[in-house]
Amino acid sequence: MNIYVIGVGLIGGSIALDAKDLNPDAKIFGIDSNEKHLQEAKKLGVIDEAATFEDLSKADFVIVSVPVDTAIVVLPTVLDLISDSAIVFDVGSTKAPICEAVAGHPKRRNFIATHPIAGTEFSGPSAAIRGLFQGKTNIICEVEKTTFKLQEKALDLFKNIGMRIRYMDPKSHDKHIAYVSHLSHISSFMLGKTVINKEKDEQDIFDMAGSGFESTVRLAKSSPAMWTPIFKQNKKQVIKTLEEYISNLSKFKELMLNDDYDAIYHEMESVNRIKEILNGMNAKK
């Protein structure tokens, strides 16, 4: 079995590691525009060999794990090059633009649109880790547009690396994910910005910041190369969530200006049920 990973970073590399463990006889090929990443991935054992697009005709699996703006360009080309029996999937955090990019392609049925909700704030081949997907959710869009046999092949891989499968239409995916992922990243980046701008003397941050600050700004370590195109492709939904977030923050500020601390107490108390929501999340993992 030949597995091609286009983009040997955190997600592509982690799938490669798990796929190799599951199929020791499989050969993992890496394709990446960054030659240094390719060499690093080979050295780390994330891939067996570097390859090029011309080799894709030999692929059984193609995993497209590149920033979402690159994905919409690369995917039609990949579909042009593969054999009839190959299955291609992407892992991007936006689904509508990606599904649109391949909608009319003659090999559309060889593609399955996926979003594994997994990751860390790190990037590149050295960020790839075994078991990243264990207990995580993989959201699959437009499953009915993929050949049944190839669906099965992809789903087997996802299940074997430990993922729960959820089906969703691309627009619903993009709408919900703006709330539970894209907005978190912006809130974290802007929190980091606010503090860095103020605290020119970083020593003050070092000394006074605790684990709470660390937790809320963790996502501000994320890759701008990955996130800029996500915000661009999901512009409408992201702006909507951002407006609601800003409005809630402004209302909180108004309550403080009006010394309405009873209302502030109740605001916080009603959000406290995020505890049960998060516990429910973890219970399922």
Added chain:
Amino acid sequence: MNIYVIGVGLIGGSIALDAKDLNPDAKIFGIDSNEKHLQEAKKLGVIDEAATFEDLSKADFVIVSVPVDTAIVVLPTVLDLISDSAIVFDVGSTKAPICEAVAGHPKRRNFIATHPIAGTEFSGPSAAIRGLFQGKTNIICEVEKTTFKLQEKALDLFKNIGMRIRYMDPKSHDKHIAYVSHLSHISSFMLGKTVINKEKDEQDIFDMAGSGFESTVRLAKSSPAMWTPIFKQNKKQVIKTLEEYISNLSKFKELMLNDDYDAIYHEMESVNRIKEILNGMNAKK
């Protein structure tokens, strides 16, 4: 040695556990307006015995670990009741109002104002854990206003439970802490609110939220009873940080509306150095 803990919750309880380990002969007394918490703390071994304010004359150490609005009321009373050789400290997240509350007290020199930057999002006696303060920072304000011998007694305890000491004036403390702690809590609470309000069907959150969301909303589990008075006492500084945060979020939204994705990339890239800041933080721990 008699140690009195007023407020047997996360912080007071955790200090009690470490103090007892360090001084097995010490007797730990608990005072709390919540009778259930007192019983629970005794059952859990967080305190040896329940006590009342009348007993404070026998205290060597008094730890006031109650919400900051209660602290400013309780502290002068505690100082009225203690002996000349007792040392009293608070652990609140605001320092100027607390220092003001005891400024003119005849026993001011028996008090030391502290803020251990440690905690979790949980509260109550069952949240108390051993080793919570290991490698954490304790910010001490107006140290010169405490009798030298009693300073030493308190500092020995802080060092023995593993804390680094930093000295700061109360106003600077309240200004900086608004950025690195109070703002994080509001950003987290309002993020939780925005998502909960939108996602009435919680199942969608369960299924799509990943570890990133979990990290950014963790602080939204915090206790409203603890945080409301903090925001009230640090109103001016908190509103200032909140305004700057809202302004940064609004600018980000404007960049998105103008499709200025180059600027968005650079915004995120420049905040990425939070990585080194956080690494510096952890290296010191």
